[in-house]
Amino acid sequence: RRSMWGGCSLPTRMPNLWDLISETAPVSLGGRASAACEIPDLAGPALLSVQAQLWGGITRVAFVSRALKWSSGGSGKLGHPRLHQLLALTLWKEQNYCESRYHFLHSSDGEGCADMLVEYSTARGFRSEVDMFVAQAVLQFLCLKNKSSASVVFTTYTRKHPSIESGPPFVQPLLNFIWFLLLAVDGGKLTYLDRIGQLFFGVPPKQTSSYGGLL
Incomplete structure (x- = not known):
């Protein structure tokens, strides 16, 4: 068992693009629709096009960085909350709790973050923590x-x-x-x-x- 303070490693397997992007519906921030913050539904050629632009031959870290930049619509923000949520869920499934926590913080999914932290604490933390x-x-x-x-x-x-x-x-x-x-x-x-x-x-x-x- 390793404490949460011992650091985390980043898995090298590339996440499924469909899990990260294609299942998202347009979501607005703060209750106001914003074209720069919408993540469209992607399927078929559109999905392949985005995959080619964001994924082709790059590392996982670079892929995630480009995907978040794309989802922000050039606004300079940290990426769309829905995409952060999908990244958090993917990393959680891989038991990469450290990175999952980061993306949950930017997803506005407090309940999902709590469920992940319960598993993280019981699996790798000490009772005193x-x-x-x-x-x-x-x-x-x-x-x-x-x-x-x-x-x-x-x-x-x-x-x-x-x-x-x-x-x-x-x-x-x-x-x-x-x-x-x-x-x-x-x-x-x-x-x-x-x-x-x-x-x-x-x-x-x-x-x-x-x-x-x-x-």
Whole structure:
């Protein structure tokens, strides 16, 4: 068994292009349709054309990079969430949990990410790390400003993991911290987080200018 902190290797087998692209339907980001963010249905000659452009003779890493760039429509973003989800599922099937987690973070699939993390934790993690797997994912989702997926991955993981007793509150202090953090973020009570940082972590208070901010 190897801890999640021991690093991951990337399998060399090329993923099936059909699994990654052709089964996707047009999806919009943020509830708004965007031509640059749509992944069309591909079949027959169209699929072969994209395969030739993206795949022919290149390594897996280069293929994935080009596919994500193609799915972003030249917008400069990190790729379409649906394509990230398909990549995450493919890598999960290969038990490449490290890379799968990365793509789940950009897929907005909090439930799928949680299911993968439960398997990852039970298969390769130590019992003492059970809280770290989900804490890392929640913090990364929050850094990406995805509060919804952060909440879903936490509730799903803590509900399904066999080594976590039902909560909240939880036995593990870190899980309780993450629970309170999500409550604070969801309720907009970020000033309490500032106060916690000042009291326990030595974070300096925010500076307020005199005269109502006129200076």
